[in-house]
Amino acid sequence: MSIKQVGGVSVHQQHQASCHCGAVQLLLELPHGIVNPRRCDCSLCRRKGAIVASVALDGIRILAGQAQLTLYQFNTHTAKHYFCSVCGIYTHHQRRSKPDEYGFNVACLEGINPYLLPEVALLDGINHPADRLAPSD
Numbered sequence: 331m332s333i334k335q336v337g338g339v340s341v342h343q344q345h346q347a348s349c350h351c352g353a354v355q356l357l358l359e360l361p362h363g364i365v366n367p368r369r370c371d372c373s374l375c376r377r378k379g380a381i382v383a384s385v386a387l388d389g390i391r392i393l394a395g396q397a398q399l400t401l402y403q404f405n406t407h408t409a410k411h412y413f414c415s416v417c418g419i420y421t422h423h424q425r426r427s428k429p430d431e432y433g434f435n436v437a438c439l440e441g442i443n444p445y446l447l448p449e450v451a452l453l454d455g456i457n458h459p460a461d462r463l464a465p466s467d
């Protein structure tokens with residue numbers, strides 16, 4: 331699923347995103363709009379509650395705040411979860427199940443209200459596909 335408009339606001343091909351305090355500024359390449367928005371019920375996401383969509387690995391440019399971005403890893407330490415060290419807002423992460431793309435926090439997109447997304451899937455993150463394939467990882 332790919333969404334080009336949310337509540338009458340267009341998703342730009344290059345859309346700016348930021349954390350809450352504004353220290354971290356990202357430019358996202360979203361040629362197909364918001365792709366596959368979802369929530370996940372893994373141990374991290376269920377606490378975070380963010381709606382996540384996908385962007386290519388070379389589709390994120392950090393305009394500001396590289397020094398404020400902090401990395402959090404857990405479990406297999408494959409996925410890389412980035413958040414702003416000042417305001418604590420999760421901005422994006424490199425995925426474990428699909429390392430060739432980032433997930434990003436839809437709520438960080440300038441002007442986009444994530445609660446107006448038409449349909450948000452719930453991923454079965456407790457039973458992560460990588461855990462089923464490589465339980466000893």
Ligand SMILES: [Zn+2]
Pocket residue numbers: 349350351352353354414415416417418419
């Ligand atoms: Zn911040």
